[in-house]
Amino acid sequence: MGIIYQIFLKNIRVYYRNKPSLFFSLLFPLVFIGVFGIAFQYGAPGNSPITIGVINLDQGIPGNTIVLSQNGSKLSGNYFSQEFIQILKNVKYEDNKTYAFDINLYNSSIQAQSDLLRRNILALVIIPSNFSLLMMSKIREFVEKNHINASLNGFPPTNYTSNIVVKGDSTLLGYTITSTIVSQIANSYVNFSQANSQRYVILEGTTQTKGITVFDLTTPGLLIFAILNNLGTITAVALMDKRFGFLDRLKLSKLKPWQYIFGFTLSQILVAFVQVPIMFFAAVLFGFQVTTQYLPAFVFIFFFALSVTGMGLFLASFISNPDSAGGISAIIGTPMAFLAGAFFQIPNPVIIGKGGILGDHIFRVFDFLPATPTLTGLRLLLIDGVPLQNLSFELSLVAALSILYFVIGLIFYARRHLRTN
């Protein structure tokens, strides 16, 4: 334990006493936070409507049931889903002028799907067939909670469930914004009974959404970028420990290779764990809207840092000059950040689609890079507020890829540098 701690301590000290490391790992990403923060915090995304599709599968209120609105008029047919769509149409950005969505209504889901694939629409909102029944169950809940005397014949029970589905490419900005806004609105529309005033706000038809800014969407990408920026230092340290005879000198000691690697890896993970809160804090200063999900984010960060350590070990087994470690790492690391979509969305073709061997999940070309699923996971956690337990697919993917990357790096490094030749 003492040995591992000393190796760990050594690497941490090298990190914070080494100006280029500090610069690339902290200062540089912080500058990005500042630049993105200032550039994008006020402008809601594009300030132009996002084109989305809506399919209304709602079968309406059953004909033999009587549903009355609060002012006593009788509601029938697709009243609820129509109202919901109207609300979506009326959503405006914070400037109170620009509509958030440009909505295409579809009757055929085939047409909608094909428009989605062609990116004619960036997201497809599917209102389920039992939407009206869901609303009726919510009315029952409201009535029972407030002890209102009313006849609820034909109303479903209060635990009735139904799902609004938002389909699309989750790496696309438009999709992320749409799914977030739609879920916010759907929740407040459907759960009107939980706050009396809410329904009325929505019924006014001028719901504002606190627009997710481009900066919000970029912040997780910048976290990834910062950790990828450690690659240069990781590679250089792993290389120098060998090149300058440090490992040789230690070969005569009781230090075992695994202890060296363990201490080394731990130190890299700690560096990431220090970077992330600092970046978070800076991002919040620039207006990043944190959800309460930031602690689970460290699970993703842990695995991602592991994968970056693996990449560093890998590179260190091919590069021989420590001076070129920084440059080569940047050539490898920065494109990874780009391909993962850390700065802006880039097309990421789907290899395994929904309904394939991954069930409800998809696998895209750049998902092979641990940065990509890490970013997806972080966005879902931090922006959409999806709880960690619903991210088991993303988490397993990140964990599996990271362990794979780490093991590959380790094997190469061990063969090249931890053996006597």
Next chain:
Amino acid sequence: MTFALEASEVNKIYDSNVHALNNLSLKVDQGLVYGLLGPNGAGKSSFLKIITGLIKPTSGSINLLGKNIRELNELKGKIGYVPQELVFEDYLTVEENLKLFASCFSISNPKERISELLKSFQLAEIRKRRAGTLSGGQKRRLNVAIGLVIDPEILILDEPSAGMDPQSRNLLWEMINDLSKKQDITIIISTHLMETADRLCTKIGIIDKGYLITEGTPEELKARYNSSLSLQITFKKIPDQNKKIEFKNRLKKIIEDCEIQEDEKSLAVRGSNLELILTKFIETSTEIIGISNIQGININPVTLEDVFIRLTGSNLREGK
């Protein structure tokens, strides 16, 4: 008698096809201070890395402390090795470096050991300085101190005093002398400096181009190759070339086995017949060069350097 080191027929051919060691066999008795003397590129570092198990020989076998070097695990913590290069972490302080190595060697009482080392290597005052910012001599001292965090049974030093200032060098020599006297430790030290080998070592092996040329105590070596003196005469002004030639020819006639070295303003002669050299050298020089042009006459004891030059035909400092 067990040997601390038994190397037999060690060859090392690097990937680059450099034949660094040629059938080198060497035995070092326990408790000796053994000097491996040779010019740069002779193969000293290669040999020391092989006997510490850091690189593999192309062929040959090595026993260290009675164990085959392939069982390095059993030797861990018994070998103190100071590489020729400075090997420590520049970003750590002197003390942090010692702590790191002490911990990796799992020594029992690190605090005490470290403060001992800091004191004896005169590093105590700069214990909080980052190693990267030390002077050349201080770095060298730290490099050696790290090799001594353990109490080694065998201490292997690869050109430890290269690049040291005279004070540091003296300090190191004293330390090594003390160490070899105080305890039953075997020390193997490589150097390209005669002075180091002469002052420190109880036995010397001369190595050149990967071959072990000869072995012996410093005195044996000097005696074997020069039962003689070296006399040097320096002139006030550069003598006539003809006179020099005449002087050399005359000397060679009188003293059969003599060897003459000259530069502009001096002539040196070496040979085994002391009496003859002493009398005839002075006689002839005054006769031919003239007493008025003679600045002085030096009598030099033979140095190991002389031995080396005779053995390898090359100068130590420059290598081949």
